Amino acid sequence: MSPAKLQHPLFERVALIGIGLIGSSLSHAMRRRGIAGQIVGHARTTETRATALRLKLIDIAYTTAAEAAADADLVILCAPVGACGELAREIGPSVKPGAILTDVGSVKGAIVRDCGPHVPPGVHFIPGHPIAGTEQSGPEAGFATLFDGRWCLLTPVEGTEPSAIERLKAFWEACGSNVDLMTPEHHDMVLAITSHLPHLIAYNVVNTAAHLERVTDSEVIKFSAGGFRDFTRIAASDPTMWRDVFLNNREAVLEMLGRFSEDLTMLQRAIRFGDGDTLFKLFTDARAIRRGVLQAGQDTPAPDFGRHAGDSKTGE
Amino acid sequence: MSPAKLQHPLFERVALIGIGLIGSSLSHAMRRRGIAGQIVGHARTTETRATALRLKLIDIAYTTAAEAAADADLVILCAPVGACGELAREIGPSVKPGAILTDVGSVKGAIVRDCGPHVPPGVHFIPGHPIAGTEQSGPEAGFATLFDGRWCLLTPVEGTEPSAIERLKAFWEACGSNVDLMTPEHHDMVLAITSHLPHLIAYNVVNTAAHLERVTDSEVIKFSAGGFRDFTRIAASDPTMWRDVFLNNREAVLEMLGRFSEDLTMLQRAIRFGDGDTLFKLFTDARAIRRGVLQAGQDTPAPDFGRHAGDSKTGE
Numbered sequence: 164m165s166p167a168k169l170q171h172p173l174f175e176r177v178a179l180i181g182i183g184l185i186g187s188s189l190s191h192a193m194r195r196r197g198i199a200g201q202i203v204g205h206a207r208t209t210e211t212r213a214t215a216l217r218l219k220l221i222d223i224a225y226t227t228a229a230e231a232a233a234d235a236d237l238v239i240l241c242a243p244v245g246a247c248g249e250l251a252r253e254i255g256p257s258v259k260p261g262a263i264l265t266d267v268g269s270v271k272g273a274i275v276r277d278c279g280p281h282v283p284p285g286v287h288f289i290p291g292h293p294i295a296g297t298e299q300s301g302p303e304a305g306f307a308t309l310f311d312g313r314w315c316l317l318t319p320v321e322g323t324e325p326s327a328i329e330r331l332k333a334f335w336e337a338c339g340s341n342v343d344l345m346t347p348e349h350h351d352m353v354l355a356i357t358s359h360l361p362h363l364i365a366y367n368v369v370n371t372a373a374h375l376e377r378v379t380d381s382e383v384i385k386f387s388a389g390g391f392r393d394f395t396r397i398a399a400s401d402p403t404m405w406r407d408v409f410l411n412n413r414e415a416v417l418e419m420l421g422r423f424s425e426d427l428t429m430l431q432r433a434i435r436f437g438d439g440d441t442l443f444k445l446f447t448d449a450r451a452i453r454r455g456v457l458q459a460g461q462d463t464p465a466p467d468f469g470r471h472a473g474d475s476k477t478g479e
Numbered sequence: 480m481s482p483a484k485l486q487h488p489l490f491e492r493v494a495l496i497g498i499g500l501i502g503s504s505l506s507h508a509m510r511r512r513g514i515a516g517q518i519v520g521h522a523r524t525t526e527t528r529a530t531a532l533r534l535k536l537i538d539i540a541y542t543t544a545a546e547a548a549a550d551a552d553l554v555i556l557c558a559p560v561g562a563c564g565e566l567a568r569e570i571g572p573s574v575k576p577g578a579i580l581t582d583v584g585s586v587k588g589a590i591v592r593d594c595g596p597h598v599p600p601g602v603h604f605i606p607g608h609p610i611a612g613t614e615q616s617g618p619e620a621g622f623a624t625l626f627d628g629r630w631c632l633l634t635p636v637e638g639t640e641p642s643a644i645e646r647l648k649a650f651w652e653a654c655g656s657n658v659d660l661m662t663p664e665h666h667d668m669v670l671a672i673t674s675h676l677p678h679l680i681a682y683n684v685v686n687t688a689a690h691l692e693r694v695t696d697s698e699v700i701k702f703s704a705g706g707f708r709d710f711t712r713i714a715a716s717d718p719t720m721w722r723d724v725f726l727n728n729r730e731a732v733l734e735m736l737g738r739f740s741e742d743l744t745m746l747q748r749a750i751r752f753g754d755g756d757t758l759f760k761l762f763t764d765a766r767a768i769r770r771g772v773l774q775a776g777q778d779t780p781a782p783d784f785g786r787h788a789g790d791s792k793t794g795e
Contacts, residue, residue, distance in 0.1 A: 297782035365706070375672060387778070388778075410758070434732060435729065445686055449681075
């Protein structure tokens with residue numbers, strides 16, 4: 164059942180700058196509840212703009228970001244983190260006073276650093292990050308329920324007008340999210356462990372497996388149901404987006420990586436010396452965190468993600 | 480739609496020694512197609528034996544493994560790898576000549592080493608490993624489709640009678656599996672990368688996250704949807720089973736861990752020195768393996784495992 168429509172749109176005109184998985188999902192979520200009077204947008208390629216129009220993700224497609232942003236009350240940068248600074252520079256002069264400028268990037272310190280200087284006086288700049296996604300990319304990958312029950316973090320810089328924060332919070336809540344506020348620095352530390360490190364590790368396991376001599380790629384693929392296949396899903400995420408995440412959250416990721424490697428060394432020693440008690444204790448501890456994730460509604464309790472063998476398609 | 484029943488059972492009497500996730504799933508899969516004339520079993524605790532009888536997983540429950548194995552045509556050890564040697568010693572004298580003795584453990588070299596010496600002449604000992612499972616444990620966790628489309632590896636030792644291998648192969652195929660043969664040594668190397676390393680890494684990420692000072696456990700849980708929650712699912716697997724895997728496949732796991740750490744050091748350097756091209760290339764390479772996994776029918780192509788936010792239960 165779809166949630167009820169709002170009586171009035173929260174924003175008259177919303178501009179999506181970039182229309183991939185997150186941009187297109189935002190459009191679906193806005194349409195679902197009538198959050199925007201009008202949705203306009205810009206995408207870099209002619210093809211994506213055509214797809215976005217065909218799928219009615221946007222009412223008007225603009226060939227430049229500046230045109231798309233010009234008359235909007237809410238401008239949302241939905242591009243890889245590394246592209247946002249340049250986009251902010253382009254659109255800065257066109258964004259109208261009183262409008263809110265936000266983004267959806269997975270790193271927040273770098274967004275403040277790169278976009279902040281281009282925001283004109285009178286525009287409310289509030290970096291944001293919906294912690295939601297799938298391994299798929301592009302304007303056709305989006306769906307309306309992506310943000311339902313997930314968290315969106317806003318990281319306003321000091322001096323931001325509280326009423327603007329409230330309006331952006333109401334926007335994300337209408338899209339289905341829970342909203343929390345924190346500093347950009349703390350955001351980047353939290354996400355380094357809950358998202359960036361897991362992705363890096365998944366990419367690394369997949370690449371290690373691909374470069375073995377004693378086990379072939381086809382064996383790795385054929386016998387992947389023992390755990391490896393879950394890593395391949397995570398490692399199927401957009402490479403540009405993730406490159407930018409690691410280039411722009413370097414310090415926090417390196418810190419988490421250091422901790423991870425220390426802990427792994429301890430596990431490695433326990434295996435080498437046959438220390439079953441240490442292994443058992445560490446494996447048991449890990450279950451408590453899983454229970455927390457389920458209790459917080461951040462995953463489904465169905466075994467194996469509710470994925471039974473019969474559901475998977477054979478690749479014919 | 481359930482697959483059709485067989486005209487005749489493949490084995491008159493099958494004994495399950497251990498009735499957890501795999502044992503109970505085997506029972507469901509056998510019942511589904513009439514693979515066994517009768518299913519009997521043994522479990523260590525009174526409680527599990529009672530549950531197994533209540534769920535009709537077994538027709539007769541025995542308090543000792545030797546009694547359960549006595550008259551069976553097929554005896555399947557469904558216990559953690561570390562417990563199988565002692566079980567083989569117990570049941571060895573009771574298993575009747577001509578019967579097949581197999582297991583479902585995730586390590587095969589250790590099973591040959593620990594069980595082999597206790598197998599009496601005339602009994603066909605064929606180690607096996609269905610590459611299928613979920614993060615759940617116990618007799619109530621099983622279901623009939625667990626093995627459908629998954630691979631089961633048999634690792635017969637030299638001199639095993641081909642007709643016995645054929646009979647065990649037919650058994651697993653009737654349970655829904657594809658079947659492949661390889662040596663115990665190669666099995667342990669393949670599984671070290673496709674299953675054991677991924678589990679070790681998942682346990683480690685979860686424990687690293689649990690012991691940070693600058694990010695709280697409740698933040699880790701709340702904001703887990705960015706990748707971390709998938710690791711918590713894998714790390715929710717049975718600690719005893721996994722302790723035994725690492726104690727019994729030490730050499731292969733340490734070799735894979737060495738490769739993993741080398742590769743991770745390269746990624747770490749690329750992040751430290753801002754080498755975006757290397758990151759992009761490695762992340763792009765990882766996608767090819769994902770495509771292989773989907774084409775091989777070893778995972779569902781639905782985004783995010785087909786898990787949408789609306790599906791997850793809140794923990795009330």
